[in-house]
Amino acid sequence: MGNSSGIGVLDKSVLVLQTVAQAPCNLAELTEATGLPRATAHRLAAGLQTHRLLTRDGDGRWIPGPELHRLAGTARDAVVEAAAPLLPRLQQTTGESVQLYRLQGSERVCIAAVEPPTGLRNTVPVGSRLPMTAGSAARVLAAFGDRATQEEAGFSDRALAEVRRRGWAQSTGERADGVASVSAPVHDGTGRIVAAVSVSGPIDRMGRRPGERWADDLLAIAAEIGARL
Numbered sequence: 001m002g003n004s005s006g007i008g009v010l011d012k013s014v015l016v017l018q019t020v021a022q023a024p025c026n027l028a029e030l031t032e033a034t035g036l037p038r039a040t041a042h043r044l045a046a047g048l049q050t051h052r053l054l055t056r057d058g059d060g061r062w063i064p065g066p067e068l069h070r071l072a073g074t075a076r077d078a079v080v081e082a083a084a085p086l087l088p089r090l091q092q093t094t095g096e097s098v099q100l101y102r103l104q105g106s107e108r109v110c111i112a113a114v115e116p117p118t119g120l121r122n123t124v125p126v127g128s129r130l131p132m133t134a135g136s137a138a139r140v141l142a143a144f145g146d147r148a149t150q151e152e153a154g155f156s157d158r159a160l161a162e163v164r165r166r167g168w169a170q171s172t173g174e175r176a177d178g179v180a181s182v183s184a185p186v187h188d189g190t191g192r193i194v195a196a197v198s199v200s201g202p203i204d205r206m207g208r209r210p211g212e213r214w215a216d217d218l219l220a221i222a223a224e225i226g227a228r229l
Contacts, residue, residue, distance in 0.1 A: 009044075012034075012036060012040065012044055013044050013047070013048060015034050015036070016030065016034060016036075016041065016044045016045055016048060016054075017048065017053065017054070017064075017068070019033045019034050020045075020054055020062045020063060020064060021064055024057055024059075024061035024062065024063045025061055025062050026059075026060060026061045026062075027041060027042055027045070029061075030045060030062065045062050048065070049062070049065065051065075051067060052065045052066050052067035052068075053065050053067050053068045054068070077111065078229055079100070079102065079111065079186065079194050079195050079225070079229065080100070080111055080112050082225045082226075082228035082229050083100050083112055083186075083195070083197070083225045084112065086221050086224055086225055086228075087100065087112060087113075087114045087197070087221075088114050089221070090114075090197070090199065090217060090218070090221045091114040091115070091116065093217050094199045094201075094214055094217065095116060095201075095205075096116065096199050096200060096201035096205070096206065096214075097113070097114070097115050097116065097123065097124070097199070097200050097201055098113065098114045098115075098197070098198065098199055098200075099112070099113045099124050099137070099197070099198045099200065100112040100113070100186075100195050100196070100197050100198075101130075101137040101141065101183075101195060101196045101197075101198065102194070102195050102196075103132070103141045103145060103149065104129070106132060106152055107129045107130060107131060107132060108129070108130050108131075108132055108135075108137055108138055108141055108196070109127065109128070109129050109130075110124045110125065110126050110127065110128040110130070111126065111195070112126060113125070113126050124200070130175065131175075132149070132152060132153040133153055133154050134171070134174045134175040135171050135174055135175035135181060135183075136168075136169040136170050136171040136174075136181040136182055136183035136196075136198060136200075137169075137181070137183040137196040137198045138153060138155075138175075139153075139155060139159070139160070139163050139169035139171065139183070140163060140168070140169045140183045140184060140185050140193075140196040141153075141185075141193065141196050142155055142160055143155075143160040143161075143163035143164050143169065143185075144163075144164065144185045144187075144193040145193060166211070166215075167184065167185075167215075167219060168182060168183060168184040168185075168211055168215045168218060168219060169182070169183050169184075169211075170182040170183075170209065170210050170211040170215075172203055172206075172208045172210070173203065178202055178203055178204075179200055179201070179202065179203065180200065180201065180202070180203045180206035180207065180208065180210045181198050181199065181200035181201075181206070181210065182198065182199055182200075182206075182210040182211045182213075182214050182215055182218055183196045183197065183198040183199075183218070184196065184197055184215070184218045184219050184221075184222040185222060186222050186225045186226050186229075187222075187226045188226060188229045189226075189229060194226075194229070195225075197218060197221060197222050197225065198218075199214050199217075199218060
């Protein structure tokens with residue numbers, strides 16, 4: 001189980017929700033995935049179903065319920081809200097595309113983006129899921145993430161140590177041919193990395209060492225986002 005609130009039934013209920021969110025489960029699968037006793041897993045899943053947080057599919061397996069979807073639709077994303085007024089400023093300063101990425105499982109997801117109004121762009125639509133094995137944002141999320149994230153990303157320990165030393169990462173043609181990027185970590189009040197903010201564009205404009213040009217501006221914006229959280 002992940003973080004513990006100290007309230008056993010709540011933590012177990014959240015574990016059931018998280019497990020079903022990853023894949024539909026019958027009782028045997030839910031018991032195996034959570035490690036909960038069969039009777040406990042059934043009682044919690046049935047209770048969550050009563051509150052419409054879980055429901056059943058055509059095969060009788062538990063899946064996320066309509067109330068969970070409704071609540072998710074009303075949830076505020078604190079990181080996106082903190083970044084929203086600042087990303088356009090970074091875009092105007094650099095003249096390039098700006099993205100905000102969050103680690104999600106074994107991928108990074110674009111959760112906010114601002115594009116130049118005209119000219120050649122590196123468009124990454126919000127919701128895009130990109131690999132953690134290439135790109136400056138992947139390097140940042142790995143370097144400041146946990147050991148499991150670092151091992152899955154596959155970057156060398158030396159490369160990640162260099163990212164931590166500088167406080168930012170850059171890449172040229174690593175994820176996409178002809179594209180350069182530079183990224184910096186966004187930390188919350190506890191010092192935990194919650195996102196990576198990036199500037200990306202054509203190598204012809206960004207150069208092969210984009211960090212030398214934009215790292216200071218990027219770090220300033222990342223710090224401001226973190227301060228607003």
